[in-house]
Amino acid sequence: MPIAQRESISSSTTATKMRLLDVSGRLFAESGFDSVSLRLITENAEANLAAVNYHFGSKEELIAAVVEKLVGPVNQRRLALLRQINLDVSGACQSIVEAFIDPVIEAASRGDEEDQRFCKLMSRCIASRDERITSLVLRQFPEVLAKFVDALRLVCPWISSDVAHMRIMFMAGAMAHSLFHYDKLVIISEGRCEISSLDSLRNELVQFLSAGMSAGTSK
Amino acid sequence: MPIAQRESISSSTTATKMRLLDVSGRLFAESGFDSVSLRLITENAEANLAAVNYHFGSKEELIAAVVEKLVGPVNQRRLALLRQINLDVSGACQSIVEAFIDPVIEAASRGDEEDQRFCKLMSRCIASRDERITSLVLRQFPEVLAKFVDALRLVCPWISSDVAHMRIMFMAGAMAHSLFHYDKLVIISEGRCEISSLDSLRNELVQFLSAGMSAGTSK
DNA sequence: AACTCAATTAAACGTTTGTTTGAATTATTT
DNA sequence: AAATAATTCAAACAAACGTTTAATTGAGTT
Missing domain, CATH: 1.10.10 (Arc Repressor Mutant, subunit A)
Known part of the structure; x- marks a missing residue:
């Protein structure tokens, strides 16, 4: 029964x-x-x-359980970190980026599992191309997106609402892609590049994204 | 037979x-x-x-045919555009980004098919998480990666080889993710953001990535 | 006109998939 | 200890998948 x-x-x-x-x-x-x-x-x-x-x-409900267990806490932590930021000081834009990235890095490092495996699973959730997955992930995302857009535009007033939304999307993409593929970089680069740790990847991500997020507009 | x-x-x-x-x-x-x-x-x-x-x-060989027909010309065009860049003038970093992005945008706009569909297929190739696909895509990529790393480091000498490699990866991720999901942004943003055209997305991508690529290093 | 070979067709093959069933087992409650 | 509920189990289910086969078609050649 x-x-x-x-x-x-x-x-x-x-x-x-x-x-x-x-x-x-x-x-x-x-x-x-x-x-x-x-x-x-x-x-x-x-x-x-x-x-x-x-x-x-069903299998689908199992997947849903795995996904929601993973992305729920991360999004909550993102909002918590964002609330703690003083948006008036210089460097606030970097703090916004960190509030988006660090919850994922924290969760990956904290877990008893291996870093890479956690990153790959997270990446599969965030940047999934399966509608059954994205519908689960994006359910909580509108709130996160809206809060980060507001914060970004407060720090960088020259950014329009449309551009702010896009830049959050760019950030998510850069993060998800590199989280999944960074272990392949040593192969693709034919030995010319090796990422020593997840933390070093995180630091470069923050550096790169902070510059992109605060960039001026074209015209 | x-x-x-x-x-x-x-x-x-x-x-x-x-x-x-x-x-x-x-x-x-x-x-x-x-x-x-x-x-x-x-x-x-x-x-x-x-x-x-x-x-x-077999089905696998069909997939291979579809993938290679798609990514081969794009990578060739990238290398061709990169060769045309004058790396001495200011704004060369943006040209490098454009040399990476534009071949995809061109191919999407040129084709008789709809923009979005082409973008999604391209994104599925570039940022695939299936080893059978990535092994096809990455076969040509080492050359592209190496050439773009060299160009970037000529324009931005303060960037180490490791960081240059990572930033190319960030760029690929931001592009692939936004190419696939930009039509969902109007829904996720609950109507607050609408991307008018593929060209406008391209322009914002270039703006964002140019700033990120040329960012200074942390220490 | 007879022959040849690439191309198409309908049918079946063997696997693998998620799911369901009903009995057996274990744990909890009365 | 008896009874009830929760869990586990082996077995089978129907559906979908990629692939293969053998027969048939059709155009081009000898």
Whole structure:
């Protein structure tokens, strides 16, 4: 009878359910949401094949659980950091960028998991091209976007609303792309570039984006 | 006997084969490479289900044909534009950014297809997270990356090799992300932002990236 | 007109997918 | 201890997938 107790389950959080969430995140990070089968997940979680449908209802709801568990706290932290910024002092634009970037870096470094895996999963969420994923991610994003646009325009008054929105999008893209692919840079550059740590990537991202965010307008 | 004539086919370019390539590009742009089935492709191309395997050998080789047809000319054009730049004059950094961006914008605007669809397909190639795709795309990229790194460091001598590599990656990410998602910005911004044309997006991208590329280093 | 070979077709193949079922097991409550 | 609910399990399900096969068509050549 796996239907009636759906609601009582969502609060119980069985050990199996948590293991499924954890293993799913690991596998999704490496291969994407669609490529990972329920059989691979349940085998790695040492659970039965039917466990996902029992605990989450469907694969899609499992994905939703993984995604929301990941992006929710990050967006909350972004808003919290943004509120702490003194928008009057010089360097406030860099603080805005940091408020957008650092919650992701923090979460990646804090977790017991490996940095890269967390970054890849986060990148798959933020810059997904699957509407089923983006609809989940973008649900919370309008508030974040609006707050960051307001902050940016307070610090850089010469930026129009349209341009501010675009620049937030550019920032998200640069971050998501580099978070996912930075480990490949040593190969593509044929050994000429090596990123020593996630922190060094973060520093260069902040440097690059701060300049872009505060750039003057063309005309 | 679909094996022996494989090479004679690749030069004949049947009407069916071209239709398959065209339809595949359209469908891949909208839904991604994996989500589009051979049945959907062949139905839209008014061809038989077996046509893809006959003309291309497999679905994977069809994807490879679509990808290489798309990214090859763009990278060639990038290198051509880069060679034309006078690296001594001021504003050379912006020219470098334009040499990276404009080949994509040109190709999107030139094609008979709709802008957005082309942008989405291009974005799926450039910033793919599927190793089967990235291995195709990145095959030509080391040369492009190296040339752009060299040009950037000539114009901005204070940038180290590592940082130059990263900034190219940031640029690619900002471009790919915004090319794919810019039509969603009007929804996410809840009507507060609307991108009038692909050209306006291009102009803001150039403005943003030029500032980021030429930014000073942190210490 | 007979032959040749590329191209198309309909049908079936074997896998893999997410999901469902009903019984067995374990845990919790009465 | 008995009864009830929650969880696990093996097995099977239908659907969708890429691929293959063998027969058929059609144009170009000998």
